[in-house]
Amino acid sequence: MRLSNKAEEILEYLWIMIREMGEERVSLKELKTDRDAPEIQELMSLNYIDVSPDSATLREEGMGEAESAVRRHRLAERLMVDVFDLDRGLMEENACLFEHLLRREVEESICTLLGHPGVCPHNRPIPAGRCCRDSVKTARNIVSSLADVKRGVKGRVAYLHTRDNKKLQKLMTMGILPGVTIEVMQTFPSYVFRLGHTQIAVDKEMATDIFMMPGR
Amino acid sequence: MNAKTKEAKCNCHGNVDEEVEGLRKVVLVGSPNVGKSVIFGNLTGKYVTVSNYPGTTVEVTRGRAVIGHAEFGVIDTPGMYSFLPITEEERVARRVLMGENPDVIVHVADAKNIERMLHLTLQLLEAGLPVILDLNLMDEAGGLGMKIDLDVLRKALKIPVVATIATEKKGMDLLKETISGYEKHVSRVPLRYDGLIESAIKGIEEGLEGSYGISKRAVALLLLQDDPEIKGMIREREKDGGVAVYKIAEEAGRGFSQPLNYVITLARQAFITKLVEGAATIEISRRTDLKERLSQLMMHPLTGIPFLLLSIYALYEFVGVFGAQVSVDFLERRVFGEYINPFVTGVVTSIIPWKVVQDLFVNEYGIITLGVRYAVAIILPVVATFFIAFSIIEDTGYLPRLAMLLDRIFKKIGLNGRAVIPVVLGFGCDTMATMVTRTLETRRERVIATLLLSLAIPCSAQVGVILALLSGNVKALAIFIIVMTSVFLFVGFLSARLMPGERPLFYMEVPPLRWPKLSNVFTKTYTRVEWYFKEVFPLFILASVLIWAGKLTGLFDIIVNVLSYPVKWIGLPEEAATAFLYGFFRRDFGAAGLYDLKNAGILDGIPLVVSIITLALFMPCIAQLSITIKERGVKMAVGMAAFIFPFAFFVGFVVNLILNGLGVTL
Numbered sequence: 001m002r003l004s005n006k007a008e009e010i011l012e013y014l015w016i017m018i019r020e021m022g023e024e025r026v027s028l029k030e031l032k033t034d035r036d037a038p039e040i041q042e043l044m045s046l047n048y049i050d051v052s053p054d055s056a057t058l059r060e061e062g063m064g065e066a067e068s069a070v071r072r073h074r075l076a077e078r079l080m081v082d083v084f085d086l087d088r089g090l091m092e093e094n095a096c097l098f099e100h101l102l103r104r105e106v107e108e109s110i111c112t113l114l115g116h117p118g119v120c121p122h123n124r125p126i127p128a129g130r131c132c133r134d135s136v137k138t139a140r141n142i143v144s145s146l147a148d149v150k151r152g153v154k155g156r157v158a159y160l161h162t163r164d165n166k167k168l169q170k171l172m173t174m175g176i177l178p179g180v181t182i183e184v185m186q187t188f189p190s191y192v193f194r195l196g197h198t199q200i201a202v203d204k205e206m207a208t209d210i211f212m213m214p215g216r
Numbered sequence: 217m218n219a220k221t222k223e224a225k226c227n228c229h230g231n232v233d234e235e236v237e238g239l240r241k242v243v244l245v246g247s248p249n250v251g252k253s254v255i256f257g258n259l260t261g262k263y264v265t266v267s268n269y270p271g272t273t274v275e276v277t278r279g280r281a282v283i284g285h286a287e288f289g290v291i292d293t294p295g296m297y298s299f300l301p302i303t304e305e306e307r308v309a310r311r312v313l314m315g316e317n318p319d320v321i322v323h324v325a326d327a328k329n330i331e332r333m334l335h336l337t338l339q340l341l342e343a344g345l346p347v348i349l350d351l352n353l354m355d356e357a358g359g360l361g362m363k364i365d366l367d368v369l370r371k372a373l374k375i376p377v378v379a380t381i382a383t384e385k386k387g388m389d390l391l392k393e394t395i396s397g398y399e400k401h402v403s404r405v406p407l408r409y410d411g412l413i414e415s416a417i418k419g420i421e422e423g424l425e426g427s428y429g430i431s432k433r434a435v436a437l438l439l440l441q442d443d444p445e446i447k448g449m450i451r452e453r454e455k456d457g458g459v460a461v462y463k464i465a466e467e468a469g470r471g472f473s474q475p476l477n478y479v480i481t482l483a484r485q486a487f488i489t490k491l492v493e494g495a496a497t498i499e500i501s502r503r504t505d506l507k508e509r510l511s512q513l514m515m516h517p518l519t520g521i522p523f524l525l526l527s528i529y530a531l532y533e534f535v536g537v538f539g540a541q542v543s544v545d546f547l548e549r550r551v552f553g554e555y556i557n558p559f560v561t562g563v564v565t566s567i568i569p570w571k572v573v574q575d576l577f578v579n580e581y582g583i584i585t586l587g588v589r590y591a592v593a594i595i596l597p598v599v600a601t602f603f604i605a606f607s608i609i610e611d612t613g614y615l616p617r618l619a620m621l622l623d624r625i626f627k628k629i630g631l632n633g634r635a636v637i638p639v640v641l642g643f644g645c646d647t648m649a650t651m652v653t654r655t656l657e658t659r660r661e662r663v664i665a666t667l668l669l670s671l672a673i674p675c676s677a678q679v680g681v682i683l684a685l686l687s688g689n690v691k692a693l694a695i696f697i698i699v700m701t702s703v704f705l706f707v708g709f710l711s712a713r714l715m716p717g718e719r720p721l722f723y724m725e726v727p728p729l730r731w732p733k734l735s736n737v738f739t740k741t742y743t744r745v746e747w748y749f750k751e752v753f754p755l756f757i758l759a760s761v762l763i764w765a766g767k768l769t770g771l772f773d774i775i776v777n778v779l780s781y782p783v784k785w786i787g788l789p790e791e792a793a794t795a796f797l798y799g800f801f802r803r804d805f806g807a808a809g810l811y812d813l814k815n816a817g818i819l820d821g822i823p824l825v826v827s828i829i830t831l832a833l834f835m836p837c838i839a840q841l842s843i844t845i846k847e848r849g850v851k852m853a854v855g856m857a858a859f860i861f862p863f864a865f866f867v868g869f870v871v872n873l874i875l876n877g878l879g880v881t882l
Contacts, residue, residue, distance in 0.1 A: 122473035165442070165475050166302075170723055172481045173297040175332035179485065189517055189624045190633065190722065197328040197360055199511075201620040203632070203722040 005100045006039035008069045011048065014058045015066035020124070025055040071127045072107055073099040074120035079110055081121045082143050082158045082213065091121065115144040115211065119161050146184065146191060146202075146210040154183040155214040162209040174200055176210060234262075236278045236289025242395055243312055245340070246324035247333060248272075248295025249727050251352045254382040255324055256292035259283065259392070263739050267610035268730050269637060270295060271655035274305050276312055284396025291316070299339035299434070300441055300477065304654045307445065313345060314429035320346055320398045322391070327351035327379065328360055330496060334488045335481070341373065341405045344431030348394055349377045354387070356728065361499040368495035374403040383733065402431075407487045409480060416440060416468035423461040426453025439465045441477040507729040514617045515726075524618065531605055535676070536683035539601030544684055547593035552585075560584045576764045587760035590808045591753050598680025600745050606644045606676075607740040611732035615640060616724055623722045629705060630664045630712025631656070632720035638665055642673035645748065646836040649673070650843045660717035666848055667711060670840065671860050672704040674832045677752075677804035681811055682828055692825045692882045699829050699871055751839055752802070759801050772797075786830060786868035787876070788823045789813075795831070802837040821882045822875045830868030835860050 003011070010031055017023040028034055028051070035051060043049045048062025058066055076095040084094075102110065108131040111117075116132040119125055143158045159178050162168050175195055176182075185199065186192040191207040192199055202210075242259070244252040248270030257263055260279035265272055277292040293312050294305030301307045313321065323340055325333035330351065340347045351357075351364060366377045376394045380387030408414060420436035428435050428449060438446040439461060450458035472479050513519045561578045568574050578585045609615065615637050623633030635656055642649035646669050653665045674682065686693045766772030779793040791813060799806025810827055813819040819827060835841055835857055844853040875882075 124473055160478070165477065167721060168475060169298075169300065169477055170302060170721065172478070173300075173302060174723055174725065175329070175335075177481065177485045179489070180331075185512070186515055189622075190620045192515060192620060192726065196331060197356075197362075198326075198332075198728075199726040201616070201623075201633070201722070201724050201726050203623055203627070205719070206721055206723050 003065070004039055004042060006033075006037075007042045008100060010039055010043060010056075011058070011062060011066035012069045012073055014049065014056065015063070015070050018058055019067075025052070025057045027055045029054070031056065067127045068107075068129075069099070071129055072102045074124065074126040075099075075107060075110055075114065075117070076102065077120045077122070078114050078117050078126070078143075082114060082117075113142050115142070115148070117143065117161070117211070121159070123161070143211050143213050146182075146193070146207040146212055147204055149184050149187075149212065149214060151184055151187050153212075153214045154181065155212045156181050158211045158213050160209055161211060167206065167209065171206065171209065176200070182210075182212060233277060234279050234289075236280060236291070239280065239287055239289035240319040241289045241291060241316060242281075242283070242320045242322060243291045243293060243316065243318040244322050244324055245293050245296060245309055245313065246336065247297050247326065249725070250295070250324050250326045250333075251382045252292055252295070252324045253277075255322070255350070255352070255380070255388075255391075256290060258382060258385055258388050259288075259290050263743055264292060265740055265743070266736055267607075267740075268613040268727050269610065269615045270725055270727070271305065271637065271652065272610075274651055274654045276308060283392045286396060288319075288395070291318070296336070298336060299343065300438060300443055301445070303657050310445075313340075313343070317429065318346070319400060320348060320395055322348050322350050322395065324350050324352050324382075327354050327357035327364060328362055330357075330364065331488055331492045334491065335484055337373065337375075338405055338407060338484055338488070339434070341375070341403055342407075342431065342437060343434035344402045346398065346400045347375050347403070348391075348398060349373065349375055350391055351377065351379045352382050354379045355381045355384070362496060363498070364496045365494075369491070372491050372495075373405065407484065409483050412468060412471045413440065413476070413480065413483075416464050419464040420461045423454075423464065424450070425455065426450070428453070436461075437480065440468055441480060442469075442475075511617065511726075511729050514614060514729075515620060517621065520617070520621050524621070527609075527614075532683065534605055535598065535601045535680055536687070539598045540680040540684035541687050543597035543601070544594055544680075547597060548589070552589050552593050557585055557589070572768065575767070576761070581760055581763045581767065583757050583760045586763075587756040588753075590805060591749070591756045594681060594684075594808045594811060595677045595752060595804055596745070596749065598684075599677050599748050600741065602644060602676035602680060603741045603744045603748075604737065606641075607737040607744075608732045610740075611730065611736060613727045613729045616726045619722075619724055620726065627720065627722075628712070629668075629708025630715065630717075630720070631661050631708070632722040634720075634722060634724055635661060635665050639668065639673060642669045642675065643679060644676050645744070646670070646673060646675045647751075647840040647843050650840055650847060653847065658717055658720065660715050661720055663715065663848060663852065664708060664711050666844055666852075667856055667859075668704060668708055670835050670844065670856055671707060671833055671863070672700055674700070675804065675836055677748075677802075678807045678832060678836075681804060681807035682832065685807070685811060685814055685824065685828060689882060691880075695825055695871075695875070695880075695882075696828060696832075699867070700832060703833065703867060752804075755801060755838070756805065759798065759805065782865045786826055786865060787872040788827050788868075789818055791818050792823070792827050795827070799831045799834045803831060803834050804837070806831045806834065822872065822880065825875070825882060826868050826872045829871055830864050833860065833864035833867055 010033065013031060014026055017026045033040055040051060043062065044051060048059060048065060050057050050059050073095060076098040077091055079098070080091040080095050108129060111129055111131050117126055157176060157178050157180050160168060160171055160176065180195060183194040184191070185194060190201050190203050192201045244256055246252055249268065253264045253266045253273050256277065256279065257266070259281040262279045264277050273292060273294045275294065279290050281288050281290045291312060293309040296306040296309040299310065301310055321340060323337050325337070337347065337349055349369065357364065364379070366379060369377045376398065378387060378391050378394055380391055382388070417433060417436040417440070420439060421432040424432050424435060435446060439450065450461060454461070469476055514523055564574055564577045575582060577583050580586070618640065619633040619636040622636050626632055626635055637655070638649045638652040641652055649669050650666055653662045656662045656665055682696065686696060763772055766775070775797060776793045779796055780790045783793045783796060784790060795806050795809030795813060798809045807828070810819060810831065814824060841853060841857070844856065
C-alpha cells in the first residue's frame with residue numbers, strides 16, 4: 001500500500017531528527033501536525049510511529065519505510081542538481097514534489113544512473129539502497145566518480161564529495177570545482193586529467209571524491 | 217620577521233639576499249611555477265634558481281632594484297595557490313603579506329589558466345592589499361589561441377593589469393612603470409557572498425579589535441573557513457581571546473550543510489567565470505604537438521619506465537663516464553699527478569726545511585696534495601657535469617611527471633609522489649634537497665624524507681666518485697644499486713610503519729614540458745657549482761689541517777685505530793679507516809679517500825663494494841646536518857645521526873657476510 005505524501009514527509013522528518021540529529025522524540029508541533037490528523041492516524045495504524053500526547057517517535061516497523069523516504073528525497077535532489085542543472089531554490093521545490101513519485105524500481109535506476117551517490121547536494125548522506133549494496137553497475141552512469149572513468153573521457157565536474165575538509169580544500173585550491181571541464185588522460189599509475197590549460201595528477205583517493213558528468 | 221632577524225641559510229638557491237629595510241617594498245606572489253623568480257631576476261638583476269616544477273623556491277628572497285627613479289626592495293616568495301594555506305611554503309608566503317606591510321604586491325599569474333589564478337587575486341583584494349595583476353606566460357596563452365582583454369579585468373577589479381613574457385623580458389618595462397607609478401589604494405571587489413555569510417562577516421568585523429596586517433573582512437573570511445593560523449592570531453590579539461567572533465563563525469557554519477570553505481569558493485568561482493567569459497576568448501587549437509606527445513610518453517607506465525631507464529643511462533654516460541672517468545682522470549693523473557703535485561712539492565721542500573711543516577702543504581695529507589686535489593680534481597668535474605644534467609632535467613618539467621609515475625611506490629614508504637622531487641634533487645645535493653622537503657605537507661612525510669635523504673641518497677659528488685670506482689665492474693655496480701635501493705625501501709617502509717600519521721595524498725600540477733633555456737642552464741649550473749665549491753673547498757682544506765694536527769699530536773692515529781675495529785668487522789683492510797674518518801666530514805670526501813686506496817691497490821673486490829656501500833649510507837655532510845637541525849630540530853637530527861652511523865656499518869657487515877657466504881667474486 002502507498003503512503004500519503006504527508007505521511008511520507010512526517011516519516012522523513014522523524015528519521016532525520018532521530019537518526020541524524022540524535023533526538024529521541026519530536027514534538028507534534030514541530031512536525032506541524034496533531035494527533036488527530038489523518039497522516040498521523042495512517043502511520044499509527046501501520047504501527048510505524050508511537051505517539052504520546054504531544055510528541056512522536058519512530059517504531060522499528062517504520063524505520064525502513066522512513067529511511068527509504070529520505071533516500072528518495074535526497075536522490076531527487078541529486079537528480080535536480082546534476083542532471084536537470086537546477087539551482088538550489090528550484091531544486092528544493094521540485095525535489096519535494098518528485099520524491100513522492102519515485103517508486104522503488106525507478107528509484108533504483110535513478111540511483112544507478114547517478115552513480116550511486118553518497119550524499120545529497122547539501123552533503124548529507126544518502127542512505128544506501130539495495131542497488132548500491134549490490135553495486136551492480138549495469139546501467140550507464142550519468143554521474144560517475146573520476147576513479148571509475150575511462151581514459152579519454154571528457155566532462156564537467158558535477159560535485160566534490162568528501163567528509164575530509166582538508167581534502168576538499170586541496171581539491172579546490174587546484175581549481176577542481178563544480179562546473180569546470182576536465183578530460184581524463186591517464187588512469188594508471190595515477191590519474192592525470194586536463195583542467196583548463198594545465199594537467200593535474202591525483203591519486204585514487206583524491207580521484208574517488210571527484211564526481212563528473214562524462215560527455216557534457 | 218624583518219631582514220635583520222633572518223636566519224643563516226643555505227645559499228644553494230643563489231646567494232642574493234640583500235638588506236631591504238627602509239625601502240619601498242614590492243612583493244611578488246602567485247601560484248607555484250608561474251615565473252615569480254624570473255621576474256625577480258629581471259627586476260633586481262640577481263639570479264635565483266629557476267626551474268620548471270612547482271616548489272623550486274622554498275624561501276623568501278630579497279633584493280634591491282631601481283624601478284623608475286626610486287630604489288625598491290623586491291621580495292620573492294614561495295608559490296601559494298590560495299590565501300588559505302595548505303603547505304608550509306604557502307604559510308611563509310602569507311606571513312610576508314601580513315607582516316611586512318608591502319607597498320605594492322605583484323600577483324604573478326599564469327595567463328593561460330587565468331580562471332584558476334583569479335581566485336588568489338580576489339583573495340588579495342579582499343585582504344585590502346595593494347595589488348597589481350601580472351598575467352605572465354603570455355606566450356603559452358597565445359600559443360593556445362587565447363586573447364585576453366586586459367581592460368575588462370582592469371575595470372572589473374579596479375586594479376592595474378599588465379601582461380608579460382618574463383623569460384623573454386617582454387612587458388617588463390610596462391610592469392616597472394606600473395610599479396613605480398603605483399599609488400597605494402584599496403580596491404573593493406564587487407563580490408558579495410550569501411546573506412548569511414555576509415552578516416557573519418559583518419558581525420566578526422565589528423567584533424575584531426586587534427590588527428592583523430590585512431583587512432578585517434579577510435580575517436573574518438579566513439576565520440569562517442576555519443584557518444588554524446588565523447584562529448591562533450585572533451586568540452592572541454583579541455581581549456576576550458576571540459570567544460565572541462568564534463561563536464559567530466560557528467553559528468554561520470551551522471547554517472550550511474557544506475563546509476563554508478566550499479560555499480565561499482563556489483561563490484568566487486561564479487564571479488570569476490562570469491568575469492573571464494567577458495575578458496578572454498579562445499579559439500580551440502588543440503594540436504598534439506611534439507611536446508605533448510613526449511609528455512604522454514613520459515607519463516604512461518609502459519613507455520615511461522623505459523624512458524626513465526634510458527635517461528638514467530644517458531646520465532651515467534655523461535656524469536659517470538665523461539665527468540667521473542675522463543675528466544677526473546685527466547685532472548687527477550695529468551694535471552695534478554704530473555704537474556701540480558711535483559711542482560708544489562719541489563717548491564715547498566726547497567723553501568721549508570722542516571718535514572713537519574712540509575707535511576702541512578704536501579705529501580700524503582697536505583693541503584695541496586690532499587685537500588685541493590680532492591676538491592678540484594675529483595669532486596669538481598663530477599659535480600659540474602651532474603649539475604648541468606640536473607639543470608636540464610629540472611627545466612624541462614620532467615620531475616612532476618616522474619612524481620606521478622612513482623607515486624604508488626612512494627605511498628608504500630609513507631610518502632607520496634610529491635616527495636620524488638626532493639629525493640631526486642638529493643642526488644644533486646642532499647643539503648638543497650633537505651630544504652625542499654618543506655614542500656611536503658605533513659611532519660611525518662618531512663621526517664621520513666629527511667631520514668631517507670640523510671641515509672640512502674648519495675649526492676652528486678659521491679655518485680660520481682662511486683661510478684669512477686666501480687667503472688667497468690658491472691656486477692659490483694649492480695650490487696651497489698640493489699643494496700642502496702633495498703635500504704631506501706626497507707627503511708622507508710619501516711619508518712612509515714613506526715611513525716603514525718595520516719595517509720599522504722598525492723595531487724600535483726603537471727607543468728607543460730618546456731625546452732630548457734641554455735642561458736638558464738648555464739647560470740644555474742654556475743651558481744650551484746660556485747656555491748658547492750665555496751662550501752667544499754674551505755672544508756677540505758680545514759680537514760687537511762686537522763689531519764695534519766691530528767697526526768702531529770697522535771690523535772689522528774688514535775681515532776683511526778678506534779675506527780679500524782668496525783672497519784675490520786665488516787671485512788675491510790685497516791687502511792680504509794682513514795677514508796671513513798674523512799667520511800664523517802663529508803661522504804664525498806670519504807669516497808675520494810677510497811679512490812686513493814683503490815688506486816694504491818689496497819682495496820678491491822668485495823671489500824671495495826662493502827666500503828662504498830657503508831660510506832654511502834653515512835650522513836651526507838656538515839652542511840646537510842646543519843640544515844637538518846634547522847628544519848627538523850636538534851633532537852631529530854641527533855637521533856638520525858645516532859641511527860645512521862651504526863646502521864651503515866651494520867649493512868656493510870651483512871653485505872660482506874652475504875657476498876662471502878655466496879662466494880661471489882668481483
